[in-house]
Amino acid sequence: MTASPPSPDVATDEGEFIAALRRLKAWSGLSYRQLERRAAEAGRVLPYSTASTALGRKSLPREELLVAFVLACGLDDEEAASWVAVRKRIAVGDCVAATEPRAARRPRWRPALGLAAAVLSLALAGGATLPLKVGDEVETLQATVGK
Numbered sequence: 001m002t003a004s005p006p007s008p009d010v011a012t013d014e015g016e017f018i019a020a021l022r023r024l025k026a027w028s029g030l031s032y033r034q035l036e037r038r039a040a041e042a043g044r045v046l047p048y049s050t051a052s053t054a055l056g057r058k059s060l061p062r063e064e065l066l067v068a069f070v071l072a073c074g075l076d077d078e079e080a081a082s083w084v085a086v087r088k089r090i091a092v093g094d095c096v097a098a099t100e101p102r103a104a105r106r107p108r109w110r111p112a113l114g115l116a117a118a119v120l121s122l123a124l125a126g127g128a129t130l131p132l133k134v135g136d137e138v139e140t141l142q143a144t145v146g147k
Contacts, residue, residue: 003027005075008086014060017090021069022055028073035072044068060087
């Protein structure tokens, strides 16, 4: 190991992250079996077949596997934390849009479901039927039932 290790910071998706892991393995100069032994010496579990499979996939490895792998490659805890942070950023990248206000994310079928539940309750309670227009609020229906 001569030059500085590859950094995961430029990875923006799973494929780029796995490519960075492959570069890290190449940088280490170690075989999968050697990585397994180094991980075991550090008290971590990293089966060589699992490491090989992880670098052949296009999905992110589990966090525990990632930590064992980068430490076995010769990185320290701080560098491993950097890899974990990038992994987390990529893993939640698709969920960023879910930070909009809760009302904006509410499914459109909810009012219809509430209306259907109210009508079913009325039907089961006494068989009464009420003429309703599409779009009537459940609260209006409940106020009518209470009279």
